[in-house]
Amino acid sequence: MKKYLKPLFTLVLIPLAILLAGCNSEGAFTRGEIHKPQVTATLIEITVTPTPVLMLKGRTQQLVAIAKYDDGTEVDVSNSVIWEIVGDPTTTQLSPIGLLTALNAGTTELMAAKDGISSNLVNVIVCDNLAAQCIDTIDAGNGKLFTSSPSVTYLDSIGGSATDGQYSGDEISSPLGSFYTFNLASAHALCATYNTQNLAGRSNWRLASRDELKTELYDMYGNMFNRLGWPNHFQYWSETTPDPGIPANYAVSLTYGNIMRVDTSLVRSVSCVSNP
Missing domain, CATH: 2.60.40.1080 (Immunoglobulin-like)
Structure with missing residues (x-):
């Protein structure tokens, strides 16, 4: 009988020791408890x-x-x-x-x-649509946000940013109304403006890459005007360049999904992206 008691006692002690050690480990069971205020906190x-x-x-x-x-x-x-x-x-x-x-x-x-x-x-x-005093910030998954290109009404309402022209929507590729256009330098400046404005509670906006625009927007949603009402008359600038020695960046059509090399002095639409 005694020869069975020692192994049994050992089997009981090992789980108990593990349990006690876990209770003293940081974050055991309820890690969120460390973020709660003290009982007496006001x-x-x-x-x-x-x-x-x-x-x-x-x-x-x-x-x-x-x-x-x-x-x-x-x-x-x-x-x-x-x-x-x-x-x-x-x-x-x-x-x-x-x-x-x-x-x-x-x-x-x-x-x-x-x-x-x-x-x-x-x-x-x-x-009612993105020609008014609104900008769209859609979550492409896991909290990653993309902005629509801004209307004249919206951008003027937040104090403006560097722009290089504007166009009127035709309800074929953009809502009726006026929208700004941007060369590449102004596109980067727009994302910086969103950081200053703390758009959607964030301050890490940057110009979207070619693959982000193509894969996470167009491939996911298709024609962004038809699906979400985005202004699509122009392609959208990306931060991706085909060759650092050439003054050109890729731009992506959110109407058809095609990708082109565009001289950085020309104007396009802009989508800025923010990771959580």
């Missing part, structure tokens, strides 16, 4: 992003509410705040977890509150 501020929100009718936008406590902790409380539309209630619909749905063109405002603390007031603009 909520002092709530910040909602992105702000402002520019949306096309029918689109959705997830809002994020970050709570700051007096112990320096910052916590995502998007699921526990009280979301409220304080402007025109017919423009948008807001879910209990901060998912905003654009219903009708117009403007409104919203905010979030928790434990008696109210957030910043967020301005929301809903547009």
Whole structure:
């Protein structure tokens, strides 16, 4: 009988030792616990992003509410705040977890509150199409965002950026309205402007590459005007150059998917990209 007790005792001790060691390991079971405020911490501020929100009718936008406590902790409380539309209630619909749905063109405002603390007031603009005061930022997957090329109305509304012309949409390849065009230098400057503006709550915008435009946009969505209402009259600049010694970069058509070498002094449309 005794010869079986020692192995059995050993079998019990080994799992117990592993369990106890795990309890003392950083991040064991609930790694998120280290981000929670102390029990005695006081909520002092709530910040909602992105702000402002520019949306096309029918689109959705997830809002994020970050709570700051007096112990320096910052916590995502998007699921526990009280979301409220304080402007025109017919423009948008807001879910209990901060998912905003654009219903009708117009403007409104919203905010979030928790434990008696109210957030910043967020301005929301809903547009019928991209010729108005809106820009599209689509998520191509894993939080990677691409912008549509800006209308005159939108870019002027944020203070402008270097441009090299404009054209009028014809409802065949672009919405009715006016859109700016850019040479390559101005295209890079536009992405830098978005960084300054903290577009969509981000400051790492850059010019998209040839493969990103072709594979992640055109191959995924097809004709971007037909699918998402993007202005497609011109091809879109890429940051990819065929030869560093030649003043030309690749440009990609988001209407047909073809790729061309284009002199950097000529004008095209621009999509900037941001990785999460």
